[in-house]
Amino acid sequence: MLRSCAARLRTLGAPRWLPEGWRAPGSEPRAAQRSFSSEEVFHKDYAVPNPSWNKDLRLLFDQFTKKCEDGSWKRLSSYKRGCALRVKDFQTHFLDPKHMKEEQTSKAQLFTRSFDEGLGFEYVMFYSDVEKRMVCLFQGGPHLEGAPGFLHGGAIATIVDTTTGTCAVITGGVVMTANLNINYKRPVPLCSVVVINCQLDKVEGRKIFISCSVQSVDEKTLYSEATSLFVKLEPKSDIKSC
Numbered sequence: 276m277l278r279s280c281a282a283r284l285r286t287l288g289a290p291r292w293l294p295e296g297w298r299a300p301g302s303e304p305r306a307a308q309r310s311f312s313s314e315e316v317f318h319k320d321y322a323v324p325n326p327s328w329n330k331d332l333r334l335l336f337d338q339f340t341k342k343c344e345d346g347s348w349k350r351l352s353s354y355k356r357g358c359a360l361r362v363k364d365f366q367t368h369f370l371d372p373k374h375m376k377e378e379q380t381s382k383a384q385l386f387t388r389s390f391d392e393g394l395g396f397e398y399v400m401f402y403s404d405v406e407k408r409m410v411c412l413f414q415g416g417p418h419l420e421g422a423p424g425f426l427h428g429g430a431i432a433t434i435v436d437t438t439t440g441t442c443a444v445i446t447g448g449v450v451m452t453a454n455l456n457i458n459y460k461r462p463v464p465l466c467s468v469v470v471i472n473c474q475l476d477k478v479e480g481r482k483i484f485i486s487c488s489v490q491s492v493d494e495k496t497l498y499s500e501a502t503s504l505f506v507k508l509e510p511k512s513d514i515k516s517c
């Protein structure tokens with residue numbers, strides 16, 4: 276399934292439902308190549324190095340960027356907001372339009388991109404069609420503290436949901452998280468870099484099962500393991516408004 280969806284993305288070039296910042300393989304992240312006007316601030320690509328990235332994150336970014344040279348891996352660009360086409364696509368899956376009013380959505384921005392540089396979620400995702408997996412390189416900033424000196428469990432759940440969710444979107448299109456199960460095995464030191472490896476386990480009808488691990492850069496420490504269930508939505512039939 277993952278292979279066929281990735282192949283579809285390659286063939287179509289512009290799928291109707293895109294994961295965060297997804298661009299067709301081979302296309303360039305145009306927004307990352309120039310400066311931004313105030314109107315374009317939402318179009319800045321955040322999945323590139325900035326001064327807050329530590330040595331580990333830069334090194335891994337360079338390693339995965341190298342892997343992208345032969346096309347076997349793709350970096351996913353990342354913005355504060357999804358593209359208009361994606362929002363529109365998602366709207367078609369809501370029964371009640373009151374949840375998507377313009378005055379509400381105009382202020383909306385992606386949770387993980389809502390922190391000042393270096394304070395929250397610094398991350399970049401790479402996807403391999405060849406290896407059929409998604410990798411997220413993540414540095415959790417000081418405003419994500421839970422236990423003193425360590426990352427909040429909710430922050431870990433957030434980046435796990437984001438990574439597995441992006442993998443699910445590539446696999447199934449418009450999906451929502453139905454279940455997220457995390458085992459926290461070791462605390463993650465604040466401001467350290469972790470590598471989140473996720474893979475598609477199986478697809479059963481509308482259900483997409485994905486699992487992932489959260490490890491240290493040297494792979495010696497397994498911080499967390501998670502399994503996720505995503506359910507593929509059908510237009511104007513799935514989400515029950517409250």
Ligand SMILES: CCCCCCCCCCCC(=O)SCCNC(=O)CCNC(=O)[C@H](O)C(C)(C)COP(=O)(O)OP(=O)(O)OC[C@H]1O[C@@H](n2cnc3c(N)ncnc32)[C@H](O)[C@@H]1OP(=O)(O)O
Pocket residue numbers: 293294295357436437438440441444451452453454480481482504506508512513514515
């Ligand atoms: C902007 C993005 C950028 C793209 C980048 C994405 C990255 C960000 C990712 C963040 C994603 C989120 O935060 S999403 C936000 C958090 N999630 C939500 O708010 C979802 C709230 N829940 C729902 O809306 C609903 O429950 C759904 C849509 C998940 C499912 O409802 P439904 O469509 O009516 O389907 P339903 O018939 O209930 O279930 C379908 C099948 O799934 C099974 N199933 C359903 N729920 C569960 C469950 N918890 N555990 C086990 N199995 C379950 C059912 O048994 C059934 O199996 P069978 O009988 O067929 O065998």
